[in-house]
Amino acid sequence: MYQAEIHLQQHKDCVISQLATEYDTNIDIDIEELHDELVTFILGIDADVDEIPDTLVHSDQVKHTENLGNGNFLVTKTSCGAYSAIDQNHGIIRRRTFISPNRRVYSVLFFRRQDLRAMIKDFREIGTVTLGKLSQMGDSSVHLTDRQYEVIEYALKMGYFEWPRDITSEELADYFGISRATLLEHLRKAESKLLTDALESVTAGQNRSSHTEPAIPPK
Known part of the structure; x- marks a missing residue:
């Protein structure tokens, strides 16, 4: 398994980039669920915001938004391309994404080099992309x-x-005879354990020896 840090200067219009520019601030995105062309996430604005910004309310990209307080909003919107590029090329995005007025930073886990190349190819359709740190993970349990x-x-x-997904979270929940919320909780906890273990293996490997990073895939 590998982990890559992908930097994107997005050229395609996106309401979240507009929001970062409007408030001239950094925005944290905590991914909750990807579903077909929709992405649901917790959006955190590093600014004094008392109500849902008009930029979110009036955007055609946004399907649902809810004020959670303290500058946090639950948002469901159509993907502007980045999350789709990661998901459809078998990548696993770490939940937190950093978005500023000028750039985005995605941390992605993947198993095959060709999947990373495919992600970068799709990223180039929506902006200027550069590959940051690329690490190979050791075996872990x-x-x-x-x-x-x-x-x-x-x-x-x-x-x-x-x-696109072959089965929905609702259908999975029905199969196990549990609520959708419980199903998503099981998935989130399992993904969190797997990702935490994978990331800890990288740290341990770096502490044991100087690490030579894999070659950056060609354009």
Whole structure:
């Protein structure tokens, strides 16, 4: 497994970039769910915001928005291209994404070099992209609960992580006889454990020896 940091100067219009420019601030995006062409996330604005910004309310890209307080908003919107590029090329995006008025930074996990090349190719359709740090992860093991393993294994088998998805979270929840909220909680906890273990393996490898990074894929 590899981890890459991808920097993007997005040329395609996006309401989140507009928001960062409007407030001249950095925005943190905490991904909750990718579903077909839609992405749901927690948006955090590093500015004094008391109500949902008009930029979100009046954007055709935004399907739902909710003020969570303290400058945090729950948003569901159509993907402007970056999340789709990652998801449909078998990448796993770390939940937190950094967006400023001038650039975006995505941290992505993936298994094959060709998947990264495909991501970068798709990224170039929406902006100027550069590849930052690229790390190779060593072998690792992680302990999931039986239920977490069962849910994530079935979700993977049934195409929940494909693009577009072959099964919805609602259908997965029905299969296990649980609520959608409980299903998503099992998936989030399993993904968190897997990602944490993978990232810790990188840190351990870097501490053991000087690490030579893999060559950057050609354009």
